[in-house]
Amino acid sequence: MLDKIKEFASWFFVTGDPLIYGADIAIALTTAAIIFVLTYFKKWKWLWREWLTTVDHKRVGIMYIIASLLMLFRGGVDALLMRTQLAFPDMQFLSPEHYNQVFTTHGVIMILFMAMPLMFGLFNIAVPLQIGARDVAFPFLNSLSFWLFFMGAMLFNMSFVIGGSADAGWLSYPPLSEMTGSPGVGQDFYIWGIQISGIGSLMTGINFIVTIVKMRAPGMTWSKIPMFTWSVLSSCITIIIAFPVLTVTLALLFLDRYLGAHFFTMDGGGNAMMYVNLIWMWGHPEVYIVVLPAFGIYSEIVSTFSKKRLFGYGSMVFAMMSISLMSYFTWLHHFFTMGSGANVNTFFAITTMIIAIPTGVKIFNWLFTMYRGRLTFSTPMLWSIAFIPCFVVGGMTGVMLSVAPADFQFHNSYFLIAHFHQVLIGGVAFGYFAGLYYWWPKMFGFKLNETLGKWAFWIWNIGFYVCFMPQYFVGLDGMTRRVSTYSWDTGWWGLNFTSTIGGFLMGIGFLFQVWQIAHSIKFMEKDTTGDPWNGRTLEWSIPSPAPLYNFATTPQVTERDDWWEEKERIAAGKAPKPQPVLEPIHMPKNSAIPFIQSVCWFAVGFGLVFHWLWIAIPGLLGVGITMLAHSFNYDTDYYIPVDEIIRTEEAARRSV
Amino acid sequence: MAQHGSTHGSHSGHGGGHGSLKEYVIGFALSIILTIIPLLVVMNGWLHGTAAIIVLLGTAALQFAVQLLFFMHLREEKGPRYNLMTLILGLIVVITVVIGSLWIMANNPMY
Ligand code: HEM
Ligand SMILES: [Cu+2]
Numbered sequence: 001m002l003d004k005i006k007e008f009a010s011w012f013f014v015t016g017d018p019l020i021y022g023a024d025i026a027i028a029l030t031t032a033a034i035i036f037v038l039t040y041f042k043k044w045k046w047l048w049r050e051w052l053t054t055v056d057h058k059r060v061g062i063m064y065i066i067a068s069l070l071m072l073f074r075g076g077v078d079a080l081l082m083r084t085q086l087a088f089p090d091m092q093f094l095s096p097e098h099y100n101q102v103f104t105t106h107g108v109i110m111i112l113f114m115a116m117p118l119m120f121g122l123f124n125i126a127v128p129l130q131i132g133a134r135d136v137a138f139p140f141l142n143s144l145s146f147w148l149f150f151m152g153a154m155l156f157n158m159s160f161v162i163g164g165s166a167d168a169g170w171l172s173y174p175p176l177s178e179m180t181g182s183p184g185v186g187q188d189f190y191i192w193g194i195q196i197s198g199i200g201s202l203m204t205g206i207n208f209i210v211t212i213v214k215m216r217a218p219g220m221t222w223s224k225i226p227m228f229t230w231s232v233l234s235s236c237i238t239i240i241i242a243f244p245v246l247t248v249t250l251a252l253l254f255l256d257r258y259l260g261a262h263f264f265t266m267d268g269g270g271n272a273m274m275y276v277n278l279i280w281m282w283g284h285p286e287v288y289i290v291v292l293p294a295f296g297i298y299s300e301i302v303s304t305f306s307k308k309r310l311f312g313y314g315s316m317v318f319a320m321m322s323i324s325l326m327s328y329f330t331w332l333h334h335f336f337t338m339g340s341g342a343n344v345n346t347f348f349a350i351t352t353m354i355i356a357i358p359t360g361v362k363i364f365n366w367l368f369t370m371y372r373g374r375l376t377f378s379t380p381m382l383w384s385i386a387f388i389p390c391f392v393v394g395g396m397t398g399v400m401l402s403v404a405p406a407d408f409q410f411h412n413s414y415f416l417i418a419h420f421h422q423v424l425i426g427g428v429a430f431g432y433f434a435g436l437y438y439w440w441p442k443m444f445g446f447k448l449n450e451t452l453g454k455w456a457f458w459i460w461n462i463g464f465y466v467c468f469m470p471q472y473f474v475g476l477d478g479m480t481r482r483v484s485t486y487s488w489d490t491g492w493w494g495l496n497f498t499s500t501i502g503g504f505l506m507g508i509g510f511l512f513q514v515w516q517i518a519h520s521i522k523f524m525e526k527d528t529t530g531d532p533w534n535g536r537t538l539e540w541s542i543p544s545p546a547p548l549y550n551f552a553t554t555p556q557v558t559e560r561d562d563w564w565e566e567k568e569r570i571a572a573g574k575a576p577k578p579q580p581v582l583e584p585i586h587m588p589k590n591s592a593i594p595f596i597q598s599v600c601w602f603a604v605g606f607g608l609v610f611h612w613l614w615i616a617i618p619g620l621l622g623v624g625i626t627m628l629a630h631s632f633n634y635d636t637d638y639y640i641p642v643d644e645i646i647r648t649e650e651a652a653r654r655s656v
Numbered sequence: 657m658a659q660h661g662s663t664h665g666s667h668s669g670h671g672g673g674h675g676s677l678k679e680y681v682i683g684f685a686l687s688i689i690l691t692i693i694p695l696l697v698v699m700n701g702w703l704h705g706t707a708a709i710i711v712l713l714g715t716a717a718l719q720f721a722v723q724l725l726f727f728m729h730l731r732e733e734k735g736p737r738y739n740l741m742t743l744i745l746g747l748i749v750v751i752t753v754v755i756g757s758l759w760i761m762a763n764n765p766m767y
Contacts, residue, residue, distance in 0.1 A: 213738070241749045273764060277757050328752060332760060340763040 014164050017098065019081075024161055053590040055139035058546060060146050061124030062443060065436070067150055068118035071109050074157070076510060078106035083467075083503035086496050089488045099484035100167035101186070105160070107170025112194060113153040115290045115424070118432045120149070120204050122293065123232050125439050127208060129539035129546060130226045132217025132555040137210040139588040140636070141203050147598035148200030155605045156193025159186050163609065166190035169482070171279050172253070174264040174272045179257050185609050191254050192605030196598075198247055205239030208232055217538070219557035226537040226561075227303075227310055230317050231296025234324035235289050241328060242285035249278040258608070273338060280331040288327035291423065292320055294431025295362055298384045301434055302366045304535055305381035306373025309561060312365045319358035319365075326355045336404045337411045345404040352402035359395060363388060378533070379453035383434035386461050390426030394419060397472065412482075415475030418468045425464060433513075441527040445545040449523070452516035460509035467502025470495035530652075536564035543652035549585045549640055552649050556580075582646065584639040591636070597626040683726025690719045 014020050038044050051059060081102050085094045094102060124142070128135055136142050159165045166186040168177040175181050177190075212233045216225070225233075253275065255261040262268030264275040303310040310316065332340070332348035366388065375381070397419040401407050410416055441447050474495040479486065486492055531540040538555055539546070541563045556577060559565040570576050600622030607616025694715045697703050703711060724730045730739055 237745075241745070245753065271761070274757070274761065277760055281753060281756075328749065331756075339765060340760050341765075344760055344763050 012162060014161055019098075020161060027161065048592075049590070052595050053143075053592045055135075055143045055588050055590055055594075056548060057124045057128050057136050057139065057142060058443065060142055061121045063146055064117045064121030064124060064149070065443075067153065068114050068116075068121060071114040071117070071153065072510070075106050075109040075114055076507060078102050078109070080503055080507055082106065083500040085484060086486075087500040088497070089486055089490070089493055091485060094484065096484045097167065100482075101165040103482060104166050104169055104172075104190075108156065108166075108190065108194070109153075110424075111170065111286070111290070112197065113149075113156065115428055115432070116197075116201060117149055117153075118436075119235075119290055119293050120145070120201075122297070122432060122435045122439065123204070123208055125443055126435075126539060127211060127229055127232055128215070129442070129542070129550060130229050130537050131212065131215060131220060132538050132551055132557065133211065133215040134550050134585065135588060136207050137215055138207050140591055140594065140630070141207055143591065144594035144597065145200040145204040145207065147594045148203075148601060149197040151598040151602040152193045152195070152197025152200070152605070155196065155602055155609075156189055159189035159193075163189065171283060173279075174253065174256070174270075174275050175266050177253060178265055179260075180265070188254070188257065188609040191250050191257075192609055195247060195250055195254075196601050196605050198243055198250075201239060202243045202247070205236040205243065208236045209240070212236075217551075217555045217557050220562075223313070224557055224560045224562070227299035227313070227316060228293070228296035228537075231292045231294075231299070231320055234320040235292040237321075238285045238289045238292070238324045238327055242282045242289065245278060246282035246286075249275065249282065254608075258611075276335050276338060277331075280334045281328075284331040284334060285327045287420075287423070288323055290428045291431070292324065294387075294428050294435075295320065297431045297435040297438070298366060298387060299369075300537070301380045301384045301438055302369050303561075304438075304533055305376050305378060305384075306370050307534070308369055308373040310365065311368035311371075312361075313560065315361055316365050319361050323355060323358050326351070326358075330355055333402050333404075333407070336407045349402050349404040353399060356395060356399050356402075363392060378437075379448070379450060379457060380434045380438040380533075382454065382457050383430045383437070386457070387426055387430045387434070390422060390430070390464070394422030394426055398423065410475065412480055413475035414471040414479045414481060417481050418471035418475060421468050421471075425468075438533065439539075441532045441544050442530075442539055443545060446520060446524040446526050447532055448520045449516050449525075452512055452519055456509050456512035456516055459512060460506055463502045463505025463507075463509055465502070466505060467499050470498045470502075474499070531563075534567075536561040538563055541566070543649075547648050547652060549587060549645070552582060552645050553580045582642045584641055585645065586637060586639055589636050589638055591630070591633075593626050593630045593633075597623055600626060679726055683722055686722045686726070687719060690715045690722065 013024075038047060051063065054060065081094060082099065085091050085099060124136070163185040166172065166177075166182070166189060168182055168187060168190075172187065172190060177187050212225070212229055252261070252263040256263050256265060256270070262270040264270050264272050266272060299310050299316060330348055330352045332344060333352045336345050336348070366384075377385075397415070401410055401416065401419060437448060437453065474492050477490075477492060477495075479490070479492050479496075486496075527544045530543040532544070533540070538551075538557075541555065542551060555562070558577075566577060600619045603619030604616050604623065605619075607613060607619055694712050697708060697711050724743070728739070730743065
């Protein structure tokens with residue numbers, strides 16, 4: 001018996017690496033600490049009532065952001081492990097197998113479990129407030145989306161200590177990701193982690209499209225929608241056309257692995273290249289899904305901190321919407337080298353170059369907005385300004401990669417790595433950081449410390465260039481991506497070592513951000529105005545943090561940048577807009593079903609990973625039962641009475 | 657949300673039903689028939705090669721139409737033509753996926 005248990009444990013748990021034992025201990029200690037704190041301070045009920053079952057878009061947004069920052073930490077540690085391994089030739093820090101797992105995990109976490117949820121968090125925080133709505137269109141679904149993402153992410157992360165991690169790259173090309181190449185459970189963790197969170201992403205896409213189309217405040221016509229909201233709409237359209245492709249592709253891969261089908265195998269009539277084709281039909285749009293909202297954030301920030309209207313509103317909207325559609329027609333540029341001939345390659349090279357045009361247009365919009373503006377350089381603005389040169393260089397190297405014959409030289413080299421990190425960090429991450437700093441006071445009611453923020457900003461930026469500029473050169477020198485080591489006679493040591501220094505600088509920059517948040521919580525500079533940046537859009541017209549129902553009365557929009565125009569009117573001595581009388585507010589009720597159903601999905605995924613149907617089937621039953629339970633629940637909403645609204649508003653005003 | 661009209665949830669009433677029971681039953685029956693035909697054709701080996709493919713694609717296209725007409729209520733919309741717009745977008749996407757993949761794979765010497 002004991003032997004059996006031992007045997008099972010050594011297969012079930014990952015063993016044999018000091019790093020992993022360290023992680024085991026850390027996980028156990030953290031869990032124990034969390035349980036202890038919650039019990040000691042009697043916070044379980046609070047956690048359940050206020051957070052786990054909430055359907056309030058602001059709270060869902062905050063949970064997304066917390067989860068994504070934790071994932072940023074984990075993905076960042078993975079990155080530094082890799083940079084350490086590459087700091088010197090012939091390093092013996094990570095074994096090649098372990099290195100494969102680390103780069104796979106890093107890629108998946110950064111794109112799917114860091115960028116996506118951080119983006120959804122900002123959608124949730126800002127969109128309903130910007131369009132003058134009380135919540136998103138489907139608050140219940142919104143909470144379900146979050147919990148599905150969370151459970152998917154946990155399932156994926158678990159593979160580090162249980163069963164073993166995936167190691168076939170962040171897109172898991174077959175045949176490496178088939179049973180023949182990856183017999184372990186890691187690849188199944190990858191599939192189910194992404195599938196479960198992917199359903200959530202798709203639902204969020206639908207939810208926000210409906211919210212933006214249907215729930216705008218009266219008077220907010222299409223030409224008055226704030227630019228961030230436009231960018232969310234374009235991103236969500238891309239989500240609903242791209243994510244189903246990912247779901248189907250991974251489902252087929254799972255059938256190959258679980259039932260011995262032959263969609264992508266090398267034998268039995270399978271076609272591994274079809275997988276590459278399909279996964280990039282999602283993969284390329286995905287990069288635009290994450291970068292479009294960042295463009296929206298830059299637009300808001302640049303115009304707020306230049307105290308000017310955004311230059312070229314119409315062209316910006318047109319550019320974003322055309323990118324959102326065009327991004328669906330360029331996917332082959334990720335596999336020019338697969339060899340589909342000159343005609344196919346030329347077609348996709350040209351579509352890729354065309355999509356760079358609307359992207360370039362936007363840069364001019366931002367520059368002309370700043371031109372002759374009254375600029376203030378607060379942290380959100382700093383990140384936005386730093387983004388411009390970074391994205392210009394990243395975009396230009398992208399266009400270099402889109403030249404199909406030249407790509408045969410660059411493909412899968414460190415040149416490519418430098419390119420996409422430049423657009424993903426300099427474009428996406430900088431944008432989300434800027435958005436986080438910008439909306440932080442609205443979320444929590446206090447500002448983040450500017451001095452520490454500026455330190456973080458400079459260290460991150462210097463670190464970025466030190467890390468990635470050398471990679472362009474080492475790539476041109478012939479270093480390919482995904483190698484775990486190299487020898488002295490390659491001559492790559494200097495550039496790699498510099499790059500590692502840059503990587504650690506960015507790590508220090510992150511620590512400064514953590515310090516900044518901790519410091520700001522302690523020495524709270526309260527935002528008493530609700531409008532700390534002298535903003536332009538509706539979210540700044542209400543107190544910080546926003547009350548549960550957001551707007552006491554639905555705003556009547558008359559102009560683009562309505563709040564700014566209202567302030568101008570008041571400053572010019574005109575009367576403010578008349579306020580409609582208060583009415584009871586219709587609100588959605590909290591629900592435990594999203595959380596419970598997502599736990600059931602977790603069980604389904606976990607069971608299928610280990611081929612344990614005794615877990616998977618009850619899990620599926622649970623999913624069905626919770627769905628039914630929700631369908632027959634008619635008690636889903638309530639009204640906030642007028643006197644409670646008056647009390648809340650007065651309390652908010654008192655703190656002013 | 658009360659002021660925002662009928663956008664939120666099911667309780668606000670949609671005005672004009674979403675099809676009758678009869679319609680749903682017909683739609684259900686048609687979609688089952690359209691699923692069974694290709695299954696029988698392939699499993700029993702009634703048709704081979706091009707003929708089988710034509711039957712498969714034909715029933716798939718009909719299936720698509722049944723879904724749209726009986727369950728998505730394509731005919732019943734009023735106001736802004738969102739249904740039609742999304743349908744066109746969907747068709748562009750589907751055509752891109754299918755034709756694009758065929759074109760790429762047809763040019764691939766390895767396959
Ligand atoms: C200016 C527009 C852009 C152009 C012209 C462009 C072009 C390209 C090309 C041609 C490749 C494939 C290179 C190869 O495999 O050899 C590539 C890779 C990549 N790009 Fe971009 N890109 C652009 C913007 C972006 C943006 C905005 C993002 C993300 C936010 C991004 C993320 C990526 C990623 C993740 C890869 C790596 C894929 C892999 O694992 O192989 N790109 N880009
Ligand atoms: Cu691409």
